[in-house]
Amino acid sequence: MTSATLPAMLGTEYLRLLEAKDEAGIFDLLADDAQIVDELTRRWVRGRHPIGVALRELFTRVTDVQATAEDVHVMRWGDIQVETFTLHLVYDLDEASCWSASPTTLIWHRIDHAWKLALMSSIPTDCA
Numbered sequence: 001m002t003s004a005t006l007p008a009m010l011g012t013e014y015l016r017l018l019e020a021k022d023e024a025g026i027f028d029l030l031a032d033d034a035q036i037v038d039e040l041t042r043r044w045v046r047g048r049h050p051i052g053v054a055l056r057e058l059f060t061r062v063t064d065v066q067a068t069a070e071d072v073h074v075m076r077w078g079d080i081q082v083e084t085f086t087l088h089l090v091y092d093l094d095e096a097s098c099w100s101a102s103p104t105t106l107i108w109h110r111i112d113h114a115w116k117l118a119l120m121s122s123i124p125t126d127c128a
Contacts, residue, residue, distance in 0.1 A: 031116035079110035100124030
């Protein structure tokens with residue numbers, strides 16, 4: 001993952017874990033009531049455990065993930081942080097090379113002094 005603007009972004013760790021296909025690491029970042037968009041099925045997945053299942057299925061199909069964030073904007077209001085950026089992904093899906101650029105939103109909620117990912121919305125362009 002590369003970007004000069006990422007150090008202030010909580011999502012830096014999320015992107016690092018995504019590149020590493022670290023399902024357990026991402027699971028630990030999630031709030032119990034987290035919601036994400038499944039980028040392959042383009043449907044919402046709600047709740048920490050269903051997200052874990054979706055990640056497990058995704059990570060069996062993808063390899064060589066490279067994530068880059070550009071045009072990063074971070075806003076914080078007390079215990080809520082919103083990060084918007086363009087997520088560039090390069091990866092192999094079912095052994096076919098893909099790349100996408102996706103407007104992405106991460107919403108973080110500070111719970112008991114720890115930042116937890118509450119929402120991840122990123123709907124990529126089709127695999128190109």
